[in-house]
Amino acid sequence: MKRQWQIGEILQVQITDLTKNGEGVAHEDGMTIFIDRAIPEDLVVIQISKVKQQYLKGKIVKFLQPSQFRREQDCPYFEICGGCQWRHIDYLFQMQMKRQMVINHLKHIGQIDHAKQLVQPVIGMKNPDYYRNKAQFKVSPAGIGYYKRKSHYVIPIQKCRTQSRVVGQKEIAVVDQWINESRVTLYDEKKHRGCLRGIVFRSNRRGELLLSIIVSNESELDKNELIHFFTKKIPNIVSLSININAQKGNKILGKTTKVIWGRAYIIEDMCDCYFQISAASFFQVNTDQAEKLYQCVIKLADINRTQNVFDLYCGTGTIGLCLSKYTKQVYGIECVPEAVDDARENATRNNVHNISFYLGKAEDVLPTLLEQGINADLVILDPPRKGCAQSLINCLIQCGISKIIYVSCDSATMARDICLFTQGGYQIETVQPVDLFPQTGHVETVVLMSRVEK
Ligand SMILES: C[S@@+](CC[C@H](N)C(=O)[O-])C[C@H]1O[C@@H](n2cnc3c(N)ncnc32)[C@H](O)[C@@H]1O
Numbered sequence: 001m002k003r004q005w006q007i008g009e010i011l012q013v014q015i016t017d018l019t020k021n022g023e024g025v026a027h028e029d030g031m032t033i034f035i036d037r038a039i040p041e042d043l044v045v046i047q048i049s050k051v052k053q054q055y056l057k058g059k060i061v062k063f064l065q066p067s068q069f070r071r072e073q074d075c076p077y078f079e080i081c082g083g084c085q086w087r088h089i090d091y092l093f094q095m096q097m098k099r100q101m102v103i104n105h106l107k108h109i110g111q112i113d114h115a116k117q118l119v120q121p122v123i124g125m126k127n128p129d130y131y132r133n134k135a136q137f138k139v140s141p142a143g144i145g146y147y148k149r150k151s152h153y154v155i156p157i158q159k160c161r162t163q164s165r166v167v168g169q170k171e172i173a174v175v176d177q178w179i180n181e182s183r184v185t186l187y188d189e190k191k192h193r194g195c196l197r198g199i200v201f202r203s204n205r206r207g208e209l210l211l212s213i214i215v216s217n218e219s220e221l222d223k224n225e226l227i228h229f230f231t232k233k234i235p236n237i238v239s240l241s242i243n244i245n246a247q248k249g250n251k252i253l254g255k256t257t258k259v260i261w262g263r264a265y266i267i268e269d270m271c272d273c274y275f276q277i278s279a280a281s282f283f284q285v286n287t288d289q290a291e292k293l294y295q296c297v298i299k300l301a302d303i304n305r306t307q308n309v310f311d312l313y314c315g316t317g318t319i320g321l322c323l324s325k326y327t328k329q330v331y332g333i334e335c336v337p338e339a340v341d342d343a344r345e346n347a348t349r350n351n352v353h354n355i356s357f358y359l360g361k362a363e364d365v366l367p368t369l370l371e372q373g374i375n376a377d378l379v380i381l382d383p384p385r386k387g388c389a390q391s392l393i394n395c396l397i398q399c400g401i402s403k404i405i406y407v408s409c410d411s412a413t414m415a416r417d418i419c420l421f422t423q424g425g426y427q428i429e430t431v432q433p434v435d436l437f438p439q440t441g442h443v444e445t446v447v448l449m450s451r452v453e454k
Contacts, residue, residue, distance in 0.1 A: 003029045005051045010061065015042040018097050020441030022085030026058075033058050039089055040097075041067035069093040075161050082149040084162060084439040095122040095435060098443040102411045102433050110415035112428060119431040123292050128438030131286045133268075135160070135167040135201040136252055139186045143176045144199055152189060152250060162439060166203045166236065174233045175199050181229075184220050189250055195220040197245055198252045202277055204268040205287055210239040212279040214253060216246050227261045239263045241279050253280055257338075265342065271295060271322040273350045281339040282315040284444075286436040293407070293434045293444055294322045297380065300405055300430070300448045303327050307377040310369075310401075312362040312392070317343030319380050319407070320355055330355040331374060333365045363389035370399055378403045387413030390420070397424030406447040409436070414445060425453035 013026035015038045024038025026046075033056045035046050043065035050057035069090045078087050086094050099122050106115035125131065137144035143156030156176075159169040179186075179196065187194040200212040211230060215221065221242065230237055240261040245254025257279045265276040268283070270291045277283045284290035297319055303309065303326050311320035314332035316339050324330050332355060334340050340359045347355050358365045362383075379401050381388060387410065396404065397420070404426065408414035411433075418428065426449040436444040 003031070005031065005048060005056055007048055007051055009048040010045060011048070012043070012045050012064065013058075015040050015044065015067070018086075018089075018441075020085070020101065022088075022441060031056055035060060037088060039067045039069055040093075041065075041069060077146075077155065077157055077160075080148050080155055081157070082147045082151075083160065085441045087161075087439045091124065091128050091438065094128075094438065095124045098122050098433055098435060098441075101441075102431060102443065102445050105411040105415040106418065106428075106431065108415075109412055110419045110422070112415075112418070112422065115431075118428050119433065122433040122435050122443065123289075123296070124435045125286075125289060125438055128435070129161045130163065130165050131288065131438065132163045132167075133203050133205075133283070133287050134285045135163045135199075135203075137172075137175070137199045137201075138252075139179065139196050139198060141186060144172060144179070163201075164203045166207050166209060167201045171201065171209075171234055174230070177233075178226075178229055182222070182225065184215075187216055192216075192248050200243070200252065200279065202266060202279070202283070204266045204277070207236055208238045208266050209234065209236050210241070210266045210277070210279060211237050212241045212243045212253075212257065214243045214245055216244070218242060218244065218258075223260050231261065237262065238266060239279075243279060267349075270318070271298070273318075273321050273346070273352075275316055275318055275321070275346050276342050276349065277316065278338055278342055281336060281342045283318070284436060289434055289436045289444075290318075293436065293446065294319060296432050296434060296446050297405055297407065298322060298326065300432070300446065301326070301378055301380075301403075303378055308375065310366065310376040310379045311382075312366065312379060313382045313384070314343060314357065314380075315339050315382070317346050317355065317357060319382060321346055321350055321352055323380075324352045324355050328354065331369060331376065332357040333360065333362045333369075335359070335361050361389070363392040363395070366392060367395055370395070375399065376401060378405065380405050380407065381417075382407040383413075385410040385413065387417045393417060393420045393424070397421065397426075400425075400451060402451045404449045406449065408445050408447070409442060411443065411445050414447065418447060418449070421449055425451055427452045 015024035017025035023034040035058045045062040046058035106112040138154040140154035145156040185194040187197040198214040202210040241259045244256040265278040311332040320330040320332045343357045429448040432446045
């Protein structure tokens with residue numbers, strides 16, 4: 001008879017797996033149990049906290065034998081903060097688990113039986129902290145911070161080990177001071193009332209900062225006071241803007257950005273190119289690792305000056321520009337207007353003339369380019385987390401492009417899309433994960449595919 005589970009039940013389990021969200025996985029009497037913050041090889045006593053038909057949730061009551069992969073906690077906020085999910089795990093083991101996650105997705109979602117042979121060891125970081133070049137803070141009466149784990153309640157923080165050192169304790173304290181002194185009202189997500197919604201810092205490796213103040217409306221802000229305060233207290237700010245987000249919900253940036261002081265962007269150099277990054281455009285959050293990612297794409301592209309490239313979901317044109325000196329022509333497609341503006345500026349800044357950018361959805365623009373007789377030997381796909389539109393995949397399969405490099409920050413949706421490509425006549429040559437997000441359950445993956453059936 002099937003075992004009846006009760007909330008509050010106590011049992012001993014061995015953890016055998018790990019989820020992206022930082023839950024350990026155990027199996028007992030044919031049931032899967034997810035245990036918050038447990039990790040493989042932990043032997044623990046747990047209490048059942050949730051009973052569902054397909055799974056159970058549990059909480060650790062006691063460690064009988066902690067896993068060899070546990071490590072000392074180095075962040076005072078880890079227990080409550082929703083930022084890092086894997087900070088309690090040894091970094092080398094994090095990378096092994098990320099590789100395994102990519103293999104599992106390719107095998108179970110992508111139906112690639114020999115996934116293990118294809119997936120290379122993860123390219124990791126030597127020092128996996130202080131890597132983020134973009135800090136997005138929510139606001140609360142007690143100071144700026146992040147959402148508490150599994151909630152929309154903001155916990156104030158004074159420092160964060162994943163953020164670049166240029167957004168440290170001092171910079172966070174300055175923002176807190178401005179909030180207190182300016183008496184700006186804080187936005188309440190539930191009531192859709194109040195002014196200040198969030199703070200975004202972006203930084204480059206030279207230590208320059210772009211600061212964006214996100215508000216529901218501008219009426220409460222004294223811009224001169226704002227400029228005077230921040231430029232005096234944080235002298236490495238080179239760009240100060242107000243972003244207006246009047247929409248309900250928790251999406252941080254709104255559509256309108258007004259630069260009130262300095263430049264509209266900061267500049268980063270990577271792979272011998274310069275890139276401008278404005279408040280709204282996409283830029284990989286880990287610059288050092290993004291550089292390794294792009295180098296990996298250049299190597300796998302193995303392209304020559306007679307060949308053309310489609311850079312789909314191109315953002316500010318980073319991958320296309322890095323590839324441009326090895327190709328005849330690059331065509332970039334991106335749906336965010338500011339990113340396309342940045343991409344065009346980036347081409348000019350880098351004196352690159354064999355690249356053109358198109359504004360619109362890749363699935364709409366690509367068929368139009370093909371109709372105009374434009375084609376390519378290599379396609380780069382770097383979609384957001386939800387993956388590619390099926391119509392785009394069908395279009396690529398139909399036109400039979402010989403080589404595809406798929407770059408993804410979500411290996412589950414990537415595996416779903418890859419399955420369609422393999423069914424459509426492509427085979428995977430190699431899979432290279434790159435760790436752009438240490439201390440979290442996320443990983444970036446590059447997949448090289450080639451056309452085997454015409
Ligand atoms: C993961 S980012 C990649 C950007 C760029 N390749 C890079 O490495 O910086 C995905 C980009 O796709 C854009 N995007 C999202 N949906 C799109 C679509 N349907 N068509 C074109 N671009 C899209 C986003 O605005 C974002 O800039």
